[in-house]
Amino acid sequence: MPVITQKNATSDDIRLLYETVRIAHEAKEAGNHPFGALLADKDGNILIEQGNDHNEGGPAMHAETALMLKAGKKYSPEFLSTCSLYTSAEPCVMCSGAMYWTNVRRLVFGITESQLLSLTGSDDQNPTFDLPAVSVLSHGQKDLEVVGPVDDEALVRAIIEDHIGFWNN
Numbered sequence: 001m002p003v004i005t006q007k008n009a010t011s012d013d014i015r016l017l018y019e020t021v022r023i024a025h026e027a028k029e030a031g032n033h034p035f036g037a038l039l040a041d042k043d044g045n046i047l048i049e050q051g052n053d054h055n056e057g058g059p060a061m062h063a064e065t066a067l068m069l070k071a072g073k074k075y076s077p078e079f080l081s082t083c084s085l086y087t088s089a090e091p092c093v094m095c096s097g098a099m100y101w102t103n104v105r106r107l108v109f110g111i112t113e114s115q116l117l118s119l120t121g122s123d124d125q126n127p128t129f130d131l132p133a134v135s136v137l138s139h140g141q142k143d144l145e146v147v148g149p150v151d152d153e154a155l156v157r158a159i160i161e162d163h164i165g166f167w168n169n
């Protein structure tokens with residue numbers, strides 16, 4: 001069985017989650033869904049940024065999956081095992097899978113998928129799952145660290161802001 005460690009966010013994690021809020025906002029301004037993700041190295045340097053890209057890539061082009069596809073092409077699995085995936089909203093089953101296969105071993109997310117579901121409802125464009133990433137990842141074979149949801153009111157408000165009034169539910 002894999003070891004899934006759940007930890008609290010560090011101040012660096014919070015800083016990088018605010019960056020995902022900015023990326024999500026930029027995605028929304030570009031006509032995509034308000035989701036943002038980034039890959040950071042173990043020192044907290046941003047290596048790749050990626051917003052939701054469904055306009056170009058279709059409905060499966062979630063920010064996290066798009067990010068993992070780029071990361072897996074650019075870096076070795078050994079290096080990626082030392083990196084973290086940061087995302088404004090908890091990755092869905094597809095994106096958790098993309099993280100797993102790309103060999104990124106640390107996940108940091110802001111709000112849960114369940115919280116996201118309460119924002120999107122059954123919107124045609126984003127009929128959100130209600131499945132914790134840990135539930136997916138705990139069925140794999142890799143040891144991973146998961147941080148989230150983050151208990152920081154200001155950050156949660158910042159994440160949610162771009163979703164309010166966005167979804168038809």
Ligand SMILES: Nc1ccnc(=O)[nH]1
Binds near residue numbers: 061
């Ligand atoms: N967590 C996410 C849900 C839906 N779309 C995304 O790009 N990301």
